[in-house]
Amino acid sequence: MAKVLYSVTMSVDGFITGPDGDMQWMRPYLGPNPEVDELIPRIGSILVGRRSHDGDDPFKGESGEGQAFGGGWSGPLYVVTHRPPADAEPDVTYVDDFTKALAQAKEAAGDKYVNVIGANIAKQCIEAGELDEVLLLFAPTMLGDGTRLFDYPGGHTVRLERKSVTETAMATSMWFTVV
Template sequence: MAKVLYSVTLSVDGFITGPDGDMQWMRPYLGPNPEVDDLLPRIGSLLIGRRSHDGDDPHKGEPGEGEAFGGGWSGPAYVVTHRPPSRPETGVTYVDDFAKALTQAKEAAGDKYVNVIGANIAKQCIEAGELDEVLLFYAPVMLGAGTRLFTHPNGQTVPLERISVTKTPLATSLWFKVVQRATP
């Protein structure tokens, strides 16, 4: 059965994008990472928010631009949106309901991970009690503004248990298991 994983690169001050959705801040930190190399074959599908899908690409102008993980992964992708494009992208399924998209992504993933891309989709997974793990790649930079890793009106505590810590020359990663899922 598929597990739902939120894997994301973020600044030390907790931002996953810079102001106005800027992802170019990430470029200096995209490099060899054994943990990413190990993760990619374990991903069975992607669950993506529309803003993330349509947003800035840290691989802009490079081979792999517009592809998941800069071209390091390919497979089924499910974009949650109420505005499907007039020209759908090959390999991408646009679904107008979060629960349906998650179900389809889990079925497609089989016994691998559904990798979540986008803060809002991750938040919806948490609120639905469907997030199993979180993998954070901390880049040694502070952005000061942008999209936070996780926000919830009036706060919400999500207990985590550390699985591993990995240091590379470009980032430090922390992998967590969600201990107690939120109840819908």
């Protein structure tokens, strides 16, 4: 059965995008990462919010622009949105209901991961009790503003148990199980 994984690159001050959804900040930190390389073939589907799907691409101007993991992964992608586009993209399914989208993504993933992209979708997975693991790639930079990894007005504790820590020249990865 599929596990739901939120994998994300984050600044050390807790932001996954810069101001106005800027993703270009992470370009210097997208270098080789053995942990990500090992993860990619274990992803069976991707669940993403519309803003993240349509937003800024850290691979802008490169051959992998517009593709998951800069072209390193291909497969079924589920976009949660109330505004599906008139022209659908190949291998992209637009779903107007989070619960339905998650169920479809899990079915498509089989015994692999559903990789979650986007803070809002990750928050919905947490609220539904469906998030199994978190992989944080800490980039050695501070942004000061942007989209937080997890933002819950009034607070909401999500306990995590560390599975592993991996250091590369570009970032430090921490893999957690949601308790």
